[in-house]
Amino acid sequence: MPEVIFPGPEGRLEGRYHPQKMRDAPIAIILHPHPQFGGTMNNRVVYNLHYAFLNLGFTVLRFNFRGVGRSQGEYDQGIGELSDAASALDYLQSMNNNAKHCWVAGFSFGAWIGMQLLMRRPEITGFISVSPPANMYDFSFLAPCPSSGLIVNGTADRVAPPKDTLNLVNKLHDQKGITITHEQIEGADHFFQDPHMEPMIGMVQDYVRRRLTESTR
Structure with missing residues (x-):
């Protein structure tokens, strides 16, 4: 997994970048949960989302928001983190300017940031x-x-109630x-502890695969 460092608004940002061989492969960025509650790009949900997109043929980038890991800066109430996400998308696009599709996926706090990024960037064609x-x-x-896009939650989520x-x-x-698809995983908590991770990731992959198929018709 190639480690990358790229410029952000408050200094460098640390990421993991997985390119595809096809030059026009779709691209996706994955956004992690709250930095002040242990959220990092290596969170299990984020990690699994990264590989879900990679296995569907996407070039994928996940990264640490400012102040997390080797990323510079300090937590900024979501305002700076949105700027970080925009910088990450700029970086990803700069190396993949032939990409036909651009997706954003986020977990928890990262889902909130991702949906704000959606409003700023009309080139984003789908979200998780x-x-x-x-x-x-x-x-x-x-x-x-x-x-x-797709919204997924667990029926036993006590952090973000269903x-x-x-x-x-x-x-x-x-x-x-637009079509918002909503799926719930029965019995899953906020973090999709086993055995709920696999069905959640399966739902995500099925949804993205379906959207990609529809776009090529």
């Missing part, structure tokens, strides 16, 4: 939002949500021209 913390953060900026996720999904469903 795992355990979005709709009870902690305001998602009203998704008006309208510019891209179709009812709040459902409220978020229902608000997004009201918008025309």
